[in-house]
Amino acid sequence: MEERKRKGSITTRRKWKKFQTLSSTSSSKLQHHAHGNNTIFALMLAALSADSNKPIIERCLNQLRLSLLSKTPKQTLPIPILSLLPVLLNNKCAEIVSNCAEIVGAASIFSFEMNEQIASDGEVVKGLVSAVGSTKMNVLMAACNAILDLSTTSIGRQRLLEFSAMESLIFGFLQVPKSSITSVSLRTEEKGGETCFRIGLKEDELPVLLLDAAITLINTCNIEQLEKMPRKLSETLLAYLKKLWEKVHKQMLHGTIQASIQEGHFYVSNIRTNNLAESIFRLSINTGQFTTPFDFKLIKRSIFGWEESSFQHFMLNHWEVSPLCIRRLSNALAKQDDxxxxxxxxxDFKEARPSFSSILQNLISCPPIASDELDILSFLKEAKNHLGYPILYQQDIRVLKTQQSEKEVHFFQECSGSCCVQAPQFLYIDDILxxxxxxTEGYTVALRGVEFRFASIAAIADGLASLFGQPSAGANIYLTPPNSQGLARHCDDHCVLVCQLIGVKQWTIYPLLSLQLPRLYESVDSLHNLEVERLRMDGRKQFLLKEGDVLYIPRGFAHEASTVVDNNGPNETAGFSLHLTLSVEVEPPFE
Structure with missing residues (x-):
């Protein structure tokens, strides 16, 4: 036994001398000669059999890393060397594991072919994931960087997910020491012609690398992979990401964004604000933090009354035929089951002049989603570059009033010096204020997509969609000051249920101008071109909605509304109105 070890040691030393001579040539020349790779393989294989030959392995790995810098197109790792990587990644020597992980990382970003070659070798990927659990700082850092490099391709990300790299990264991130209060900074950069924000964290490099790699894989998962993640692990990370998001959102809202971040104070990650927003959404799927819809029977009772015949009467006599006002008791909203x-x-609108800026400050932009979209992850893939931004004018919010019952005037189009008149028209803190x-100047604040912003409204919208057998239902809210009109006379391509929440509002609904109802997403902006006298025919109806009342407006029926003072009501001094519109988009199969 001793004789074999002695002979092996002598052989290794002889090959080492030969390798030193070979190393004096350029690294690119070594790369282009098969005998160079064979020498590296032979040296490492021989050195692995003797614990005392660590310097030889390190020298071989360094030379291999240098060879990868030559950037020869479509180069691949020699199969013999690739076969040694799992052994090296599981070596007892931290320096060897660290150097090997760096080789894997360098190879992963060398070319697509080499990335695919690394990803296809399950033992290499497994060894890399195993290195994430190391207690040695240099090993952990090298493994994180290698995983980020391997994650630059879809096949690399999928293979890492197969070997539970995401769970290992999240566990490592939660275990590594971090600042009790993490400071953040944002840096602008251009990507694909659009401006995005990279997040800088006042943390050591290691936790940022772990978080970066974890978010990358989280945002690659399908539903099944998300559901397999341990619940406690995802809940703990989600809580951290939400706290981080609060600081990031505040920075965006106040416009405290820099062209560059001082490296000495913050570690600039590859995490962008939209990446963080997407990972929070995905983790929410796994932790079950989605609203449970109200039962459609409760929706039916709350809107149409407790008697079954009330809803049947509505469907038979008013659905897509004529408007209907459903009166409620004055104290209906005070009931706990409402x-x-x-x-x-x-x-908490207790004052005569409601304060709502604090609500708007907590909101983010919601990209439009088709009512029949069933694959939420497919939608995320399409909208991922637009997630997490401040609310966007027209898409998320409108601030407008109608003058002389015809012309709509938008507040931010009239103002100069506002951030939101720039493209894209995001509303920052000054605009929200x-x-x-x-x-106070008579403008209505109209907020769209409320079903995505408030859990209680989401439960109502989902229950309503179930009641009418539709994929989804939308919701908007309108806050109108006294003696004002928000939207001009218009008609919609969907049916509307107007729910008066606070105050009173006068509604005027005009007769249907065409026997053909507008189809979903069909343009209905031609009302201003119609003859005014025809709209003012005797068939128009007026409804004064009070708190708790619900008004049904079929699609295609022109309507307008304004605030009035209810001299007979208890809130006659309030004057303002808050109403919620629930929209039921009738899909073609339902027609």
Missing amino acids: IFSSFVQSL RCEEAY
């Missing part, structure tokens, strides 16, 4: 009460209470100013 579907709107929790939302109204959360607004100016919404309060606009309100």
Whole structure:
């Protein structure tokens, strides 16, 4: 036994001398000669059999890493060397594991072919994931960087997920020491012609690398992979990411974004704000933090009354035929089982002049989603570059009033010096505060996509969609000051249920101008070109909605509304109105 070890040691030393001579040539020349790779393989294989030959292995790995810098197109790792990587990644020597992980990382970004070659070798990927659990800092850093490099291709990300790299990274991130209060900074950069924000964290490099790699893989998962993640692990990370998001969102909202981040104070990650927003959404799927819809029977009772015949009467006599006002008791919203009460209470509108800027500051932009979209991850893939931004004018919010019952005037189109008139028209903190100013000047604040912003409204919208057998239902809210009109006369391509939450509002609904109802997404902006006298025919109907009342408006029926003072009501001094519109988009199969 000793004789074999002695002979092996002598052989290794002889090959080492030969390798030293070979190393004096350029690394590119070594790369282009098969005997160079064979020598590296032979040296490492021989050195692995003797614990005392660590310097030889390190020298071989360094030479191999240098050879990867030559950037020869479509180069691949020699199969013999590739076969040694799992052994090296599981070596007892931290320096060898670290150097090997760096080789794997360098190879992964050398070319697509080499990345695919690394990813296809399950033992290499397994060894890399195993290195993430190391207690040695240099090994952990090298493994994280290698995983990030391997993650630059879809096949690399999928293979890492197969070997539970995501769980290992999340566990490592939660275990590594971090600042109790993480400071953040944002840096602008251009990507694909669009401006995006990279996040800088006042942390050591290691936790940032772990988080970066974990978010990359989280945003690659399908539903099944997300559901397999340990619940406690995802919940703990989700809590951290939400706290981080609060700081990131505040930075965006206040416009404290830099062209560059001082490296000495913050570690600039590859995490962008939209990546963080997407990972929070995906983890919410796994932790079950989605709203449970109200039962459609509760929706039916709350809107149409407790008697079954009330809903049947509505469907037989009014659905897509004529408007209907459903009167409620004056104290309906005060009942604990009312579907709107929790939302109204959360607004805390106690004053005659409601304050809503704090609500707007917590909102983010919601990219439009088709009502029949069934694959949420497919939608995320398409919209991922637009996630997490401040609210966007027109898409998310409008601030407008109608003058002389015809012309709509938008507040931010009239103002100069506002951030939101720039493209894209995001509303930052100064603009949100100016919404309060606009309100005092008679402008209505209209917020779209409320079903994505408030859990209580989401439960109502989903229950309503179930009631009418549709994929989804939308929701908007409108806050109108006294003696004002928000939207001009118009008609919609979907049916609307107007729910009066606070105050009173006068509605005028005009007769249907065509026997053919507008189809979904069909343009209905031609009302201003119609003859005014025809709209003012005797068939128009007026409804004064009070708190708790619900007004049904079929698609295609022109309508307009304004605030009035209810001299007979208890809130006659309030004057403002808050109403919620629930939209039922009738899909062609339902027609």
